[in-house]
Amino acid sequence: MKRAYLRGTAIAAALSFATGAYAADEVRIMWYSDGNEGEVVADLLKKFEEQNPDIKVTLDNVSYQVIKEQLPITLEAGDGPDIARVTDLKALADHWLDLTPYLADKAYWDANYGEQADWMRPDGSQAITGFMTQITLTGAFANKTLFDQAGVALPAAGSTWDQWVEAAAQVAQSQQSPAAFAMDRSGHRMSAPILNYGANYIGQDGMPAPVDAGAKAFLTELVGWTEGGQNLKDVWVSAAGASYRAAAEDFINAQIPLYFSGSWQISNFSTKIGDTFDWVAVGNPCGPDGCSGIPGGAGLVAVKYTKNPEAVGKVMDYLASEPVMREFTQRSLFIPSNAAIRAAGDLKYETADPQVQPALDAFNADVKNLSPEANALPAWKWASAYYTALVTRTGQAMAGEMSLDDAFARMDSDIAEQVAQAGQ
Amino acid sequence: MTMQGEAPAGAGNPAPQQAPARRSIGAVLAAPVGLLAHLLDGPMRFWQRLAGRGGMIAFFLLPNMAVFALFVIVPLGINVAYSLSGGTQLFLPSRSFVGPENFARLLTCDNHLAPATCRDDLFWIAVWNTVRFVALQVVVLVAVAMTTALILNRSIRARGFWRAVFFFPVLLSPVVVGLIWKWIFQRQGLLNWLMVEMGLDPVNWLTDRTWAYVFSVGISVWAHAGFYALILLAGLQAIPRHIYEAAEMDRTSPARAFRRITLPLLWPNLLVVIVLALIRAVQVFDEVYVLTGGGPGTSTMYLTQYIYETGFASTLRNPGVAAAASLMMGGVLVVLTLAQIALTRWRDRQ
Secondary structure (H helix, E strand, O other): OOOHHHHHEEEHHHHHHHHHHHHEEEEEEOOOOOOHHHHHHHHHHHHHHHHHOOOOEEEEEEHHHHHHHHHHHHHHHHOOOOOOEEOOOOOOOOHOOOOOHHOOHHHHHHHHHHHHHHHHHHOOOOOOOOOEEEEEEEEEEEEHHHHHHHHHOOOOOOOOOHHHHHHHHHHHHHHHHOOEEEEEOOOOHHHHHHHOOOOOOOOOOOOOOOOOHHHHHHHHHHHHHHOOOOOOOHHOOOOOOOOOOOOOOHOOOOOOOOOEOOOOOOHHHHHHHOOOOOEEEEEEEEEOOOOOOOOOOOEEEEEEEOHHHHHHHHHHHHHHHHHHHHHHHHHHOOOOHHHHHHHHHHOOOOOOOOOOHHHHHHHHHOOOOOOHHHHHHHHHHHHHHHHHHHHHHHHHHHOOOHHHHHHHHHHHHHHHHHHHHHOO | OOOOOOOHHHHHHHOOOOOOOOOOHHHHHHHHHHHHHHHHHHHHHHHHHHHHHHHHHHHHHHHHHHHHHHHHHHHHHHHHHHHHHEOOOOOOOHHHHHHHHHHHHHOOOOOOOOOOHHHHHHHHHHHHHHHHHHHHHHHHHHHHHHHHHHHHHHOOHHHHHHHHHHHHHHOOOHHHHHHHHHHHOOOOHHHHHHHHOOOOOOOHHHHHHHHHHHHHHHHHHHHHHHHHHHHHHHHHHHOOHHHHHHHHOOOOOOOHHHHHHHHHHHHHHHHHHHHHHHHHOOOOOOOHHHHOOOOOOOOOOOHHHHHHHHHHHHHOOOOOHHHHHHHHHHHHHHHHHHHHHHHHHHHHOO
8 A cells, every 4th residue: 555655656756747847938929910920920930839849939919009008017017928029119128138148149139130229228228138020111102093093293202292292282183082191190100201301309418309490390381281181181180199090091092192101001001902003102202301211110029027038038039030030021021120131132022912012122222211310219218208299289280279389389398298207 | 083994084085185385486596595594693693792783784884895995995095196106107116206296287377267378288178178068068968868758758659669769879888889970970971971972062070170079069968868868757757647637727838837847846857867967978088089089189188088198098108197187087076976965865855
């Protein structure tokens, strides 16, 4: 009896040891998708698990709203996923893990993702917290079919906002469109033309500068275009505060000849427009100071509250590797974030839509022409404060609630309140 | 007496046997509860002897009070703590104590009637928008609910059907209400399609400040009138018929009967309806937020939206200011609720 008991205990101990020895480390990734990238990364992670049976990766596909509203609260409570795909990278930088000790080749990361490393780490830090899954760039799209039907030529590269709006207005009049153009209701989007009109948000000391003449010049034009009916009023006026509104559906439904948004819309257009009409990416209309877009994108970052930092490091190494990023980019129809892939310039996007490759080529070319002011914004911690004030007050001016001068004064005081709040 | 071996009396003609007593489902279900009560009876008597009558009351109230404390008192306390804190952190222990600074930010104005002169102009825009909304919505809502109740109280054909029709919107989720009306009023919506079909020019309803305000009031009335009509209908049906019959015999006109009989006897119900509608109107948010997003500009941004945007939706959340604003709004709601309680007591005394 005693022998049987001992044998049972030994078997139980051996089994529990074996279970412990083979228990996989679990890595949870919180992921949101604009297009098909969730499916693509799921495929890639399956391959990773085959190569690394000791690591189990769980991909939690969530809405962007969850990333924006719930993830920050979870992080504040010292919890969260092991890895997350995030756009608000700088504001949450204190919650990211420094991956440096867990990466196989730090030099590879510095060479290929170093350019955007500051976007996702606290000011002054040298940590490697993650990498951009793609680079996005603001830019405009034109409904070529509407332009052709109206007999209006697409303005040439290097044309100004005035020239584009004038041409689009002719198309709108001819095709009875409700407006000549639409711009997403977003501080990030409107900042591209603002900077091209000579504005600079960042003061000498790195703190927010007052709204300057360049910003005032473009905002005056934009409000004028809205009052004049050239800018689609619905997008900007039918919301309060800094609420985000995209005008993509109006472009997809062929309601507007010109749409100012960004490269992330390409996959969306390819899926929803199909061959209904021809569309082209036309880059950033120019202002007196240039034709730069504003970069951005989503980053994949490690969360410092993870219990498996080694496993997280392996997953991040795998996803950031050149072959994996190449496949991810080609299948998701993104601008590559990996410097080597971008430099090679030999991506073959996997799409049957003939409009996609030229559009992505156009954005890829634009990435090389970014102004220093535009390039600085993603890593600037006060960008959100500036964007919020710009959208809120411009929206009020467009609705006729306040004069432009009052709006400019309020933008400055709103930004000052945000800076004061952060200092509390 | 029956002798052993003898057949019992009447054995040749047996009397019908009494059917076993049937137990209702309720009795079957209640049996375990009865058993439990029986088992607890002794300990409870013992406990009552120890604690006394007052102690027993407290003992029975304790579970309810614990739930109330957990879901009302504790969150209220946390809200107060947030209203006195500052900084950009979300987690309360990481935030700094700033005292009444958030209240000062909200209340600092050169002229409270002119939001542009206020430090936080959006808060005062939301306050005055809410006041305008409440003033119109409550009046229209009560008028519509009253008219509906009066009509449904008459002997009309398919009265049950019409009651269901008027009550149906109350059953809809506010988000559904907002979406339905948005599909009707938006630029490419049903209303504009109808107008174009009729040869009229389409109108961009939701970018017009006046129309957006009117529609925000209108859909709110549509969504809630059925509920208040039901309260008034119950009041109307409680008015004795013979009073109207006596008035009829005196050849009282219907208008005079309404003024002199219906209104005074319905007044207690009407007061409750007005106060409840006031409380609900101050809290307006969901259906209007879905319909207009607070626009055009800020013309339909009401107080709850301001709190939501400031505390949760904005990229730069400010939970301290949002908490302070919600406490101030809570103060208004407490006043209205106390008014309702006072009016209900007054009605009961009538």
